[in-house]
Amino acid sequence: MFGNYLIGLREGLEAGLVVCILVAYLVKTDRRDALKPVWTGVGVACAVSLAFGAALEFGSQELTFEAQELLGGSLSIVAVGLVTWMVFWMRRTARHLKAELHGKLDAALRMGTGALVVTAFLAVGREGLETALFVWASVRAATDASGSSGPLTGVLLGIASAALLSWLFYRGALRINLSRFFTWTGGMLVVVAAGVLAYGVHDLQEARFLGGLADKAFDISATIPPDSWYGTLLKGVFNFQPNPTVLQVTVWALYLVPVLALFLAPVGFGRSVGVEEQKAQKATDEQAGSGEAGSDGDGARGGDGAVADGERLRDGPRRAGSRTGGDEE
Numbered sequence: 001m002f003g004n005y006l007i008g009l010r011e012g013l014e015a016g017l018v019v020c021i022l023v024a025y026l027v028k029t030d031r032r033d034a035l036k037p038v039w040t041g042v043g044v045a046c047a048v049s050l051a052f053g054a055a056l057e058f059g060s061q062e063l064t065f066e067a068q069e070l071l072g073g074s075l076s077i078v079a080v081g082l083v084t085w086m087v088f089w090m091r092r093t094a095r096h097l098k099a100e101l102h103g104k105l106d107a108a109l110r111m112g113t114g115a116l117v118v119t120a121f122l123a124v125g126r127e128g129l130e131t132a133l134f135v136w137a138s139v140r141a142a143t144d145a146s147g148s149s150g151p152l153t154g155v156l157l158g159i160a161s162a163a164l165l166s167w168l169f170y171r172g173a174l175r176i177n178l179s180r181f182f183t184w185t186g187g188m189l190v191v192v193a194a195g196v197l198a199y200g201v202h203d204l205q206e207a208r209f210l211g212g213l214a215d216k217a218f219d220i221s222a223t224i225p226p227d228s229w230y231g232t233l234l235k236g237v238f239n240f241q242p243n244p245t246v247l248q249v250t251v252w253a254l255y256l257v258p259v260l261a262l263f264l265a266p267v268g269f270g271r272s273v274g275v276e277e278q279k280a281q282k283a284t285d286e287q288a289g290s291g292e293a294g295s296d297g298d299g300a301r302g303g304d305g306a307v308a309d310g311e312r313l314r315d316g317p318r319r320a321g322s323r324t325g326g327d328e329e
Contacts, residue, residue, distance in 0.1 A: 004135070004138055004139060004152070004154035004155045004158065005154035005155065005157055005158040005161075006158065006185060006188055006189060006192065007131070007134060007135055007138055007155060007158060007189065007192065008131075008135070008154065008155040008156065008157065008158020008159040008160075008161075008162065009158035009159075009161050009162050009185070010158075010162075010182075010185045010186070010189055011127060011130070011131035011134070011135075011158075011159075011162075012131070012158060012159040012161070012162025012163060012166075013162040013165055013166060014086075014090065014127050015124050015127040015128060015131070015162075016162050016163060016165065016166025016167075016169075017166060017169070018097075018101065018123050018124055018127065019042055019120075019124060019166065020166055020169055020170045021097075021098050021101050021102075022038055022101060022105060022119075022120060022123065023035065023038065023170070024170060025101070025102055025105055026038065026105070031109065034109060034113075034116055037113045037114075037116035037117045037120070038116055038117075038119075038120040039120075040117050040120070041116065041117040041118065041119065041120025041121035041122075041123075041124070042120050042121075042124050044117070044121050044125075045120070045121045045122075045123075045124040045125035045128050046124070046128060048121075048125060048128065048129070049125065049128030049129055049131065049132045050132070052128075052129055052132045052133070053132035053133075053135065053136055056075070056132070056133070056136045057136060060072065066206075066207045066208065067207075069203040069204070069206045069207035070203070070204065070207035070209055072137070072140055072200070072203045073200040073201065073202070073203030073204035073206075073207060073209070074200070074204070075133060075136070075137055075200075076137040076140075076141065076196050076197065076199060076200025076203065077197060077200045077201075078133065079130075079133045079134040079136075079137040079138075079193075079196065080134075080137075080193045080194075080196055080197045080200065080255070082130045082133065082134065083130065083134045083189060083193050084190070084193060084259060086130055087186040087189055087190065087263060088262075088263065090182055090186065091182070091183070091186065091263070101123065104119050104123075105119060107119075134193075134196070135155050137196050137200065138155075138192065138196050138239075139152050139155060141195070141196055141199035141200075141239050183264075186263060187260060187263060187264055190256065190259050190260050190263055191238060191256065191260070192238070192239070193255075194252050194255050194256040194259075195238045195239025195240065195252070196239055197251060197252065197255050198239065198241070198244065198248040198249070198251060198252040199239050199241070199248075201245075201247055201248050201251050202241070202244070202245065202248055205245060205247065205248075210247065212245050212246060212247045213245060214245075215245055215246045215247070216243055216244070216245055216246070217244050217245060217246045217248070217249040218243070218244070219242065219243040220242045220243070221242040221243055223242075224240075224242045225242075226242060
């Protein structure tokens with residue numbers, strides 16, 4: 001359940017922070033008239049994501065067992081690929097995520113209402129679709145063994161927690177180091193993804209798409225029964241299986257070790273930035289901040305206004321016209 005809670009929390013908070021940035025920018029620049037189209041785009045993105053998840057869940061029930069396993073295994077692998085790309089993308093681009101969104105929003109404001117709806121939809125919809133796919137794969141992997149509703153409950157609790165945290169960020173009532181938060185949760189999400197990947201391989205073996213189903217790497221079912229409390233805990237957190245196949249263990253190790261090492265490496269992916277990249281970043285931020293020129297001089301300023309570099313989002317209506325937490329020096 002904890003692993004699924006983490007998925008809901010991490011993915012929900014990313015989408016929530018995107019919404020906070022968009023709304024806070026409109027409030028700060030006195031463009032409250034554009035809030036309705038933005039919320040419309042956010043609502044449509046949420047509806048599409050829910051519909052996608054429902055289609056995955058109910059559409060797969062009409063298939064034969066082997067077809068279900070083939071679909072589940074394939075989508076699990078796709079989901080792992082997407083979430084892996086997402087955690088690295090967030091680490092690499094989070095420093096200028098705020099400025100990038102501001103730039104897109106400025107362009108949409110010049111184009112009209114429809115562009116605002118599309119901008120908000122794309123910003124939130126990408127996160128929503130990735131979340132729906134990965135949640136479906138993870139919940140399916142966790143519930144197949146236990147048959148309980150705990151994994152889905154964990155996801156819903158995580159999303160609810162993310163919504164609450166996003167609201168507190170917006171109101172300025174909560175300040176945490178988002179860079180550290182996303183680093184720790186990203187690392188834990190890689191561990192969860194490794195378990196989903198191993199389960200996806202097992203699905204493909206059961207669908208007879210891959211061989212080696214009878215080749216067990218080990219079997220410790222007697223030591224860690226799947227229906228015990230600790231077996232259920234390991235299953236919920238790591239998608240642990242007491243009798244995996246050799247191929248499952250191999251794929252799990254080949255994914256987890258290099259991906260986690262690259263993600264946690266102190267050099268690259270955001271911390272160590274070259275001179276040319278810094279210049280490009282400065283140009284991007286200046287362009288995005290031009291929409292606020294002439295207001296009060298407190299626009300987003302380069303990487304210092306980042307969402308994930310220890311900054312605190314405090315652009316709520318109570319502080320309209322004030323600086324975001326990342327602009328404080």
